[in-house]
Amino acid sequence: MKRISPNEAWTGVADCLNCNIRQSVLFSDLSEADFDLVHRPIDQLTYARGAEIYGMGEKATSLFTIRTGLVKLTRFLPDGTHRIVRLLRKTDIIGIESIVSDSYSHSATALHPTELCRLPVGTIRELSNSNSRLFHELMARWHRALSEADRWITEFSTGPSRDRVVRLLLWLSEVEPDGRCELFSREDLGAVLGLTTETASRMMAELKRQGYISEPHTNQFLCDIPNLRRLVA
Amino acid sequence: MKRISPNEAWTGVADCLNCNIRQSVLFSDLSEADFDLVHRPIDQLTYARGAEIYGMGEKATSLFTIRTGLVKLTRFLPDGTHRIVRLLRKTDIIGIESIVSDSYSHSATALHPTELCRLPVGTIRELSNSNSRLFHELMARWHRALSEADRWITEFSTGPSRDRVVRLLLWLSEVEPDGRCELFSREDLGAVLGLTTETASRMMAELKRQGYISEPHTNQFLCDIPNLRRLVA
DNA sequence: CGCCCTGTTGATACGATTCAAATATCGTGG
DNA sequence: CCACGATATTTGAATCGTATCAACAGGGCG
Numbered sequence: 048m049k050r051i052s053p054n055e056a057w058t059g060v061a062d063c064l065n066c067n068i069r070q071s072v073l074f075s076d077l078s079e080a081d082f083d084l085v086h087r088p089i090d091q092l093t094y095a096r097g098a099e100i101y102g103m104g105e106k107a108t109s110l111f112t113i114r115t116g117l118v119k120l121t122r123f124l125p126d127g128t129h130r131i132v133r134l135l136r137k138t139d140i141i142g143i144e145s146i147v148s149d150s151y152s153h154s155a156t157a158l159h160p161t162e163l164c165r166l167p168v169g170t171i172r173e174l175s176n177s178n179s180r181l182f183h184e185l186m187a188r189w190h191r192a193l194s195e196a197d198r199w200i201t202e203f204s205t206g207p208s209r210d211r212v213v214r215l216l217l218w219l220s221e222v223e224p225d226g227r228c229e230l231f232s233r234e235d236l237g238a239v240l241g242l243t244t245e246t247a248s249r250m251m252a253e254l255k256r257q258g259y260i261s262e263p264h265t266n267q268f269l270c271d272i273p274n275l276r277r278l279v280a
Numbered sequence: 281m282k283r284i285s286p287n288e289a290w291t292g293v294a295d296c297l298n299c300n301i302r303q304s305v306l307f308s309d310l311s312e313a314d315f316d317l318v319h320r321p322i323d324q325l326t327y328a329r330g331a332e333i334y335g336m337g338e339k340a341t342s343l344f345t346i347r348t349g350l351v352k353l354t355r356f357l358p359d360g361t362h363r364i365v366r367l368l369r370k371t372d373i374i375g376i377e378s379i380v381s382d383s384y385s386h387s388a389t390a391l392h393p394t395e396l397c398r399l400p401v402g403t404i405r406e407l408s409n410s411n412s413r414l415f416h417e418l419m420a421r422w423h424r425a426l427s428e429a430d431r432w433i434t435e436f437s438t439g440p441s442r443d444r445v446v447r448l449l450l451w452l453s454e455v456e457p458d459g460r461c462e463l464f465s466r467e468d469l470g471a472v473l474g475l476t477t478e479t480a481s482r483m484m485a486e487l488k489r490q491g492y493i494s495e496p497h498t499n500q501f502l503c504d505i506p507n508l509r510r511l512v513a
Numbered sequence: 514c515g516c517c518c519t520g521t522t523g524a525t526a527c528g529a530t531t532c533a534a535a536t537a538t539c540g541t542g543g
Numbered sequence: 544c545c546a547c548g549a550t551a552t553t554t555g556a557a558t559c560g561t562a563t564c565a566a567c568a569g570g571g572c573g
Contacts, residue, residue: 122430122433122434124434124435124438125512125513126512126513128438128439130433130434130438132430132433132434144423144426146419146423147416147419147420147423148423152426152427152430153430175415176412179409182408182415183380185419186379186380186418186419186422187380189419189422189423189425189426190377190379190380190381190422192422192426193377193385193422193425193426193429194385196426196429196430196432196433197355197365197385197386197429199429199433200355200363200365200429200432200433200437201355201357201363201365202357204433204437204438204474205357205361205363205437205474206361207560207561208560208561232519232520233519233520233521234519234520241437241438242561242562243561243562243563244519244520245520245521245522245561245562245563245564246560246561246562248519248520248521248522249521249522249561251520251521252520252521252522265570279358279359280358280359440528440529441528441529465551465552466551466552466553467551467552475529475530476529476530476531477551477552478529478530478531478552478553478554479528479529479530481551481552481553481554482529482553482554484552484553485552485553485554498538498539
């Protein structure tokens with residue numbers, strides 16, 4: 048439940064012009080001249096599993112591009128309960144609300160070891176005034192975020208627990224080859240799907256027994272995608 | 281279940297300069313000169329209860345500002361089930377995805393009699409190139425939409441059915457004075473909260489019996505806001 | 514080695530769904 | 544304006560699924 052001593056490390060200044068995920072990144076359309084306008088350096092940071100990137104309500108000063116890893120966004124309700132409202136991975140942006148809001152809307156925590164680029168919001172604001180492509184790219188990001196939120200509602204918050212688990216496995220497999228997918232704690236799994244830890248665990252165990260998934264290493268699963276798909280068709 | 285012959289009516293060309301919700305509208309910051317750039321007229325439309333405004337997957341050509349009424353956005357799953365993913369009301373925008381997407385992400389249907397202004401997406405795209413305030417306003421709208429989606433996940437898709445119903449009643453009361461709130465069918469209520477029609481109905485009946493809400497007219501409720509709040513604190 | 518944390522499993526209680534029936538409401542045409 | 548049929552809502556009883564509480568197994572770490 049409680050996660051203490053999160054751990055974060057600075058790993059260098061980003062070289063955006065030679066970024067290896069450049070084509071899917073916020074700055075993909077920027078010219079070399081545009082980069083001259085970026086005065087403050089863009090830092091690269093590494094977070095360990097469980098490390099908090101920012102907290103809900105904290106002053107929002109930066110947005111982040113995920114280079115590798117998996118990040119959860121958590122929201123807390125007044126009654127003390129909480130729910131994971133999104134999972135973000137390579138090339139996704141977290142903290143995009145900093146452009147238009149003073150504070151972060153969620154807590155962001157690394158679920159897997161994660162590398163980020165930190166973009167000071169001032170930089171983004173300046174660039175987006177002069178660069179309409181960046182603006183369009185930003186809009187597309189908002190759209191993507193909203194689409195994911197909608198999927199969360201329809202796929203991860205609706206229907207019986209087994210279907211929700213299956214849909215999440217399929218979602219996690221989307222970006223990895225041959226049905227590989229890396230999971231995380233049963234507690235977080237429950238918080239994604241609006242289920243208890245025990246139910247999440249039971250469903251995973253049952254899928255394993257029925258041969259839909261196997262677990263070569265801890266939390267490294269192999270999914271029988273076609274049959275899983277059939278389960279939730 | 282089935283709603284046929286939805287009904288829509290053109291009620292005039294909008295006079296944006298003298299709009300009575302101008303301060304909360306997308307064009308609030310536009311100058312008179314900006315409006316000269318708006319070549320195509322902005323139509324005002326009226327929709328009856330149950331009328332479809334656009335369908336999921338349809339070619340997205342316009343976005344709409346809600347002047348009065350209540351609109352549901354529905355998403356359909358491959359297995360045939362559906363879920364209402366957002367409710368939108370006065371000053372909200374629907375179809376904002378048309379700016380960056382070819383097709384609408386949801387079906388939009390009027391739950392109450394509804395008046396809209398239809399803004400051709402071309403107009404928005406042109407204006408947002410030259411007008412950085414419109415830019416910023418658009419971003420703020422995306423942010424608002426995303427925040428609402430997050431509320432949907434945490435408040436309307438999590439926890440026991442009674443709490444979900446109560447949270448929705450509080451949400452509906454937010455924009456109306458003294459705990460008034462206008463509801464809609466139990467079926468839609470269920471589709472908002474991820475519950476069956478029967479469960480939604482039972483919860484409403486129980487809240488009524490316990491005195492938390494009363495129903496002076498059909499689907500016109502009076503809510504005891506402080507005590508309802510206490511229920512979900 | 515033993516402790517703590519996470520995950521798994523079991524038994525039971527509770528809550529939501531399902532199916533069915535009765536009642537209320539709405540819209541329409543007489 | 545009322546009566547009728549269609550539709551929506553409410554209620555009931557049985558079933559099913561999930562939460563809860565509790566116990567236990569396994570792995571990692573001091």
